[in-house]
Amino acid sequence: xxxxxxxxxxxxxxxxxxxAVNLFLVFYTKGTLQKLILGSIQKELHLPLSEWNGAVIKRxxxxxxxxxxxxxxxxxxxxxxxxxxxxxxxxxxxNETKKxxxxxxxxxxxxxxxxxxxxxxxxxxKEAQDLFQKFGYNVYLSNQLxxxxxxxxTRDSRCLLKTxxxxxxxxxxILIFMNEALSIILRAITSIINRTPSRLLKEIILxxxxxxxxxxxxxxxxxxxxxxxxxxGLLKIIRHxxxxxxxxxxxxxxxxxxxxVVAILDAHIEVNVGWAEPILARIQEDRTVIVSPVxxxxxxxxxxxxxxxxxxxGFNWELWCRYDPLPKAWIDLHDVTAxxxxxxxxxxxxxxxxxxxxxxxxDGGMLVYGGENVELSLRVWxxxxxxxxxxxxxxxxxERHHKPYALDLSLVLKRNALRVAEIWMDEYKDxxxxxxxxPLQNSGxxxxxxxxxxxxxxxxxxxxxxxxxxxxxxxLKPIHNIVGYGRLxxxxxxxxxLDQGPISDNTxxxxxxxxxxxxxxxxxxxxxxxxxxxxxxxxxDDRCLTDPGYGEKAMLKPCSKAAKNNLHIYWDFKPGxxxxxxxxxxxxxxxxxxxxxxxxxxxxxxxxxxxxxxxxRNWGSN
Numbered sequence: 001x002x003x004x005x006x007x008x009x010x011x012x013x014x015x016x017x018x019x020a021v022n023l024f025l026v027f028y029t030k031g032t033l034q035k036l037i038l039g040s041i042q043k044e045l046h047l048p049l050s051e052w053n054g055a056v057i058k059r060x061x062x063x064x065x066x067x068x069x070x071x072x073x074x075x076x077x078x079x080x081x082x083x084x085x086x087x088x089x090x091x092x093x094x095n096e097t098k099k100x101x102x103x104x105x106x107x108x109x110x111x112x113x114x115x116x117x118x119x120x121x122x123x124x125x126k127e128a129q130d131l132f133q134k135f136g137y138n139v140y141l142s143n144q145l146x147x148x149x150x151x152x153x154t155r156d157s158r159c160l161l162k163t164x165x166x167x168x169x170x171x172x173x174i175l176i177f178m179n180e181a182l183s184i185i186l187r188a189i190t191s192i193i194n195r196t197p198s199r200l201l202k203e204i205i206l207x208x209x210x211x212x213x214x215x216x217x218x219x220x221x222x223x224x225x226x227x228x229x230x231x232x233g234l235l236k237i238i239r240h241x242x243x244x245x246x247x248x249x250x251x252x253x254x255x256x257x258x259x260x261v262v263a264i265l266d267a268h269i270e271v272n273v274g275w276a277e278p279i280l281a282r283i284q285e286d287r288t289v290i291v292s293p294v295x296x297x298x299x300x301x302x303x304x305x306x307x308x309x310x311x312x313x314g315f316n317w318e319l320w321c322r323y324d325p326l327p328k329a330w331i332d333l334h335d336v337t338a339x340x341x342x343x344x345x346x347x348x349x350x351x352x353x354x355x356x357x358x359x360x361x362x363d364g365g366m367l368v369y370g371g372e373n374v375e376l377s378l379r380v381w382x383x384x385x386x387x388x389x390x391x392x393x394x395x396x397x398x399e400r401h402h403k404p405y406a407l408d409l410s411l412v413l414k415r416n417a418l419r420v421a422e423i424w425m426d427e428y429k430d431x432x433x434x435x436x437x438x439p440l441q442n443s444g445x446x447x448x449x450x451x452x453x454x455x456x457x458x459x460x461x462x463x464x465x466x467x468x469x470x471x472x473x474x475x476l477k478p479i480h481n482i483v484g485y486g487r488l489x490x491x492x493x494x495x496x497x498l499d500q501g502p503i504s505d506n507t508x509x510x511x512x513x514x515x516x517x518x519x520x521x522x523x524x525x526x527x528x529x530x531x532x533x534x535x536x537x538x539x540x541d542d543r544c545l546t547d548p549g550y551g552e553k554a555m556l557k558p559c560s561k562a563a564k565n566n567l568h569i570y571w572d573f574k575p576g577x578x579x580x581x582x583x584x585x586x587x588x589x590x591x592x593x594x595x596x597x598x599x600x601x602x603x604x605x606x607x608x609x610x611x612x613x614x615x616x617r618n619w620g621s622n
Contacts, residue, residue: 103119103120103121103122103125104122105125106122106125106126106129107125107129110129110132111301111401112128112129112132112138112301112401113125113129113301114301115299115301115302116138116141116301116302124140127140128140128141131181132401133404134404135179135180135181135400135404136300136400136401136402136403136404137181137184137268137300137301137398137400137401138300138301138302138303139181139183139184141301141302141303142181142183142184142187142303143181143183145183145187145303147183147186147187147190148190148191148194149187151191151270151272151305151396152305152307153272153273153274153394154272154294154296154305154307154394155272155273155274155391155392155394156336156337156391156392158336158337159274159278159336159337159391159392160274162278162337162392164277164278164280164281165281165284168200168277168280168281168284169200169259169260169261169280169283169284169352170200170201170202170259170260170261171196171200171201171202171259171260171261171262171263171276171279171280172202172203172204172205172257172258172259172261172262172263172353173192173196173201173203173204173205173262173263173265174204174205174207174250174253174254174257174262174263174264174265175188175189175204175205175206175207175253175265175266175267176207176209176246176249176250176253176264176265176266176267177206177207177208177209177211177216177266177267177268178208178209178210178211178243178249178405179211179212179213179216179404179405180211180213180216180267180268181213182213182215182216182219182220182223184267184268184398185206185216185220185267186223187270188265188267188268188269188270188271189204189227189235191269191270191271192204192271193227193231193234195271195272195273195274195275195276196271196275196276197276197277198231200276200277200280201234201276202258202259203233203234203235203236203257203258203259204234204235204236205235205236205237205238205253205256205257206224206235206236206237206238206267207237207238207240207249207250207252207253208237208238208239208240209240209243209244209245209246209248209249210239210240210241210242210243210244220237221237224237236256238252238253238256240252243368245366245367245368245369246347246366246368246369246372247362247363247364247365247366247372248362248364250264250361250362250372251361251362251364254353254356254357254361255361257353259353260283260352260353261279261280261283261350261351261352261353262350262351262353262356263276263279263349263350264348264349264350264351265348265395266347266348266397268298268397268398268400269348269395269396269397269398270298270395270396270398271395271396272296272394272395272396274392274393275293275393275394275395276393278291278390278392278393279291279293279350279390279393282339282388282390283350283351283352286386287352287354287355288352288355288384288385288386289339289351289385289386289387289388290345290349290350290351290356290376290380290385290386290387290388291339291349291350291351291387291388291389291390291393292313292342292345292346292348292349292350292387292388292389292390293348293350293389293390293393293394293395294308294310294389294390294391294393294394294395295308295346295348295394295395295396295397296308296394296395296396296397297396297397297399298396298397298398298399299399300398300399300400300401301401303398305396310326310336310340310389310391311323311324311325311326311389312324312325312326312327312340312341312342312343312389313342313343313344313345313346313377313387313389314342314343314344314473314475314476315343315344315374315377315476315536316435316534316536317431317432317434317435317534317536318413318417318432318435318436319370319371319374319413319416319417319420319421319432320370320413321344321346321347321373321374324343324475326340327340327341329341336391337391337392338391339388339389339390339391340388340389340390340391341386341387341388341472342387342388342389343377343381343387343472343473343476344373344374344377344387344473345373345376345377345387346373347372347373348395348397349373349376355385359379359380359383359384359385359460360379360453360456360460362375362376363375363376363379363419363423363453365419365448365449365450365453366416366419367412367415367416367448368409368412369409369412369413370409370412370413370416370417371413371416371417371419371420372416374420375416375419375420375423375424378420378424378425378465378468379424379457379462381463381468381472382424382457382462382463382464382465382467382468383457383460383461383462383463384460384462410515411445414436414438414445415445415446415447415448416447417432417436418432418433418436418438418443418445418447419447419448419450420432421433422447422450423450423453423454423457424457424465425465426464426465426466427465427466428465428466428469428478430482430616431478431479431534434479434482434485434522434534435517435520435533435534435536437485437486437487437515437517437520437613437614439614440614440616440617474538475537475538475539476536476537476538477535477536477537477538477540479522479524479534481524481525481526482522482523482524482525482616483523483524483525483615483616483619483620484521484522484523484573484575484612484614484615484616484619484620485520485521485522485523485612485613485614485616486520486521486612486613486614487513487519487521487612487613488521488529488610488611488612488613489513489610489611489613490510490589490590490598490608490609490610491608491609491610491611492590492598492608493590493598494513494611495512495513496510496511496512496513496590496598497510497511497512497513497514497519498510498519498521498531498600499511499518499519499531500518500519500531500532500543500556501518501556506543506555506556506557507553507554507555507556508531508545508554508555508556508600509599509600510590510597510598510599510600517532517533518532518533520532520533520534521612522534522542523571523573523612525619526570527569527570527571527572527573527582528544528545528559528569528570528571529544529545529571529573529579530542530543530544530545530559531543531544531545531556532556541558541559541560541561542558542559543556543557543558543559544556544557544558544559544562544563544569545569545571545588546562546567546568546569547567547568547581547583547584547586547602548567548568549567549568549583549584551602552601552602552603553600553601553602554588554600554601554602555567557569568581568582568583568584570582570583571588573610573612574620575610575611575612575615575620576609576610576611577609577610578605578608578609578610579610580605581602584602585605586602586603586604586605587602587603587604587605587606587608588600588601588602588610589601589602589603589605589606589608590608591603
């Protein structure tokens, strides 16, 4: 034991001496330090001083910047200690007292603490929860993680065998943010610098879309200065003086960029090793290709990286993103490193800078967030470009638990979706109105002036949306014979609506009317009632209202299977009239149970009638 104790003392003493020597070197004059180091190297290796001078001075310059970072951090900590010396002492004493006691869980229902946070003090829990509510992810943990943390390489091993030209295009990386946590932005910057060859990375452009977070102002400017001392001219920042939204922020970054290729990213990402070369090589081959990385997920609570499998990017009729299966044509190539044709892009993208400008960049008329990626995707495909996902390019994306800056995005999402539909989707635009449950005429939603975008479409001689469906996205399923849609109500009580009910029960119910798509009802000219959200996949059925022919309960079944099994899916209906099954002649009606709640029943017709919220053109009129 005595020997072990003595060894520990020697090690501690040695470490102290090393730190002291380093601190001495830090505060020594730059000229003296250079002479000492250069002289000792030259003597020891007997080489001319000129061969060492440039490299060593550059290294010293980097060392100075690193030490400046350290000095700033130590200064901040000292300031905090001076501001609250009594509080620090009290907290220190309290921590010693509570060391061995289990901590009380203050937020047992918070999603932040489901997988993380064991052993935190009450003060730490409060701080972590406050930051979580403010940002939507675990800023408390992010602030403790190193900026240059390692993440697993999620590429297929065959990607590591690929080689790339030594003459690739230059790259501008654009990071868009609005009230992100500072540590998140700095980690994104660090990952880009560390994992992008310096000969390729021309600049990193930060675009601040009018953040109110104080640490993103002067303090971020200081951090940018320090980066630029180490990497001269690498970082630039653009600040909006009012909120302009995602599309305009991305446009501002592209317009400021000077490299051959622009990669437009969120600021809550970490790029993975080897991410840039596949992008630059593919765009060098074809300047009209817009490319997407494969995304991995950074968990909002633990910051662990979860690998996502390769898929293509698609969308539904609400123009909300989804992942679609890999196309058979790509699978048949038997090359897991080959680019994959994709109908759409998720939002993070890379493109030839000039080509992106030629096709109109992003639509600046899109507000806040949502739909801008689909708008760009349709324009690229319909106007002569193409979109691909690159399997060997991986970017880890931090998915928020919630978006604190816009708790209800539904109005903006609807508005942006209608703008896309009106510009690019021709006669298929009705599907967007149906999916969002918006009237086809007099919607009351102002989607902005689209004249300049329509002029752009004409100038570029773009293809129709019908061409896009047939040649690019054949699995997106349009429906042509919907004549009534929206909420279906019975005259007995117009405060309750037909609802799909729990999916597992396959039994529709009457429920208090609301705006969610579980109460979407679509009546077809051919007699089917679809209940619930519209299904956009060609090989997946919507759910049809059926009369099984026995009992009181109506059922919801996949339409094609219900028709095949003779479950009676066809109904006669006009607004203000009964809903009558054509085969059984029974009516869909409501009945109060003993508790006073309305139940949906199939029975001999009485005098009950139904109304549907919206009709298509003149259907239902006498």
